Amino acid sequence: MLGLEKRDMMLLVIVFFLTMFAPFILNPFPADSSLAQFNAGYPDLMQRFVIFGIFAIGFNILFGLTGYLSFGHAAFLGVGSYSAVWMMKLLTMNVIPAIMLSVIVAGLFSVVIGYVSLRRSGIYFSILTLAFAQMSFNLAYSVLTPITNGETGLQIALDDPRILDGANAARYPNLFGAEMNDATTLFFGGWSFTFSVGYYVCAIIMLLAFYLSIRIFRSPFGMMLRAVKSNQQRMNYTGLNSKPYTLAAFVISGMYAGLAGGLLASMDPLAGAERMQWTASGEVVLMTILGGAGTLIGPVLGAGFIKYFENIFSKINDNILHGWFSFLPDGLEDFIVAIIYPFIGKGWHLTLGLLFMLVVIFLPGGLVEGGQRVARVFRRRDVKSGDAELDAAKQRPNTPAE
């Protein structure tokens, strides 16, 4: 169906249901229970899940398939955000033109940067993209202030022209009148589920992006990109020019990043230079690696994982910790809280860094590989024969996630 194999179709269907029912799935605890802080089913966070999912899916097309490690992808996200906000300032508050412009501008931008950076490979490529991203950040932060509004960030204002909007048009980002921050809340016993327009817009776009990435992974083009990763030299010797392929992959992933940036700006119409900083580029690398580079579902998982813990971990403070461990004797309680405290709240980045190191060291395939390893252990226990391993080995290359 849809030109997909059965396994891929199943994966797409699973992702479809997960995203459509995310407001239920992410809100497993009643609103007034003490565990409610672990709920992630509020629109703002869910939007981040899918938007950064798009960003990571796009990054994965470049890094996962070709092996080119770009350290400057946040620049495209930032460019996308700026162009979306400009579209909303000048033309209309409808998000469609904004998102289209952000994809196009990010695409053009990535053609230029990709053309230059892809002349080198390996670490040179990483450093070149890093230099470009840092340059764009510096430009946006100070030099191009008339366009980017510098430190303050670009915002929409009441007196913007907005030529296409009439006098009574909506004042917030909308899709043909449906405002992005509109939401209905469903109460069910102690639970409350919020369905927001913005989230569903993002989720549908994410599904489209995901579908496209499956098609790219399975296409001859994707095969060519994998060949670049495994041995570019051999490809060149067979008389194939690999540059158009890598450039195309770079531009596609740049456009994905622009799309994510445009969506970010559509949900919350402002754009700041800090989105382009190289730590932001590092973050998307983290997401992809953590989830599993080169796998289909990995980047989405990684993005969700990092954004979830970023939001939940940074909310926990020492009072909450004391509450959790209050059953322990006093001295022990203080001791445990003192040990955990540096890793939560403001110390979330420390946890992130450690986690990242651990994943790179012990689990280079990310969460997906971890899941596969666990699954293999179970499979072995079930059959307990030599065949089981053979079976697992046979299935590994075809697992839907790959």
Next chain:
Amino acid sequence: MDAILLQLLNGLDKGSAYALIALGLTLIFGTLGVVNFAHGAIFMIGSFCAVTLSKIFSLSHKASEPTGVDFLGNPKFDDILYIKEWFGDSAGAWMQDWSVPLAILFAIPIMLFLGFVMERGLIKHFYKRPHADQILVTFGLAIVLQEIIKYFYGANPIPTAAPEVFRGSFDFGVLMGFDPNAIIYPYWRLIYFAFSALIIGGVFAFLQFTTFGMVVRAGMADRETVGLLGINIDKRFTIMFGIAAAVAGLAGVMYAPINSPNYHMGMDFLVLSFVVVVVGGMGSLPGAVLAGFLLGIVESFASMNEVKAIIPGIDQIIIYVVAIVILLTRPRGLMGRKGVMEE
């Protein structure tokens, strides 16, 4: 003429810092073949060594006897510095004043130790992994080191003063026969330049004139053959990693009075140092030093008002522009050799 000289001088101190960090990066890269994203964090930790020592020197305890009454009428206890108690008043005051230069002695063992631990504990396991993995794991390490420093020292920059004698500026122009007040230059920056020249000279002399250095250079050229000759090259490379860490750390210690240390200064310098290394030529030590000073000076020229009037904002991006142009025209960098890190 004097304006040009002034910009040249201004470029020197930043260029010295770039050159020192890039030198360490190149040492690690040339010997171990590892791209170390945590090198900026080492520079930052060096800076915090200076902060720590000056904090240790200002530790005090309350005097046991009240010396008077404060404005509320309560008995007042003077703070007595431990170092003044132990070393006498004048020596204690001197040590407190000179805490930054003294931190050099304090930092060397710490940085060497840190370098050894990093190499033996983490980076050793990454020689055979792809460069992307090396970049990623050292990037993670940089985040961790940075956050640890942030946890203990807070997020705000901590001003650290240079010794009294070197504070303030002097009229460099008069020495050169220009009008008075044409070229005012802070003492400490000149010291920084001299210091970094000393370190760079030391590292080169060490590599050039000692047997140890000779073996290391041989190992950089062909690690396998040196190993086959029965020399334990791994051990020497570990020591070189420690030395590279110490070089970056010392660059950080001495930079503390110029730029108040904060936890993300390492990252800011790291990006630029990478650019410096690439411009100089990956794996080339003289190239790293040359490119460091060159880019420092180019940056300071670009921030002249006359230049900014022609191209606004050029000072923010000039380094990257230079790097991109050089990489595209001379892909190996200024002094890169054929066959060294082509990929």
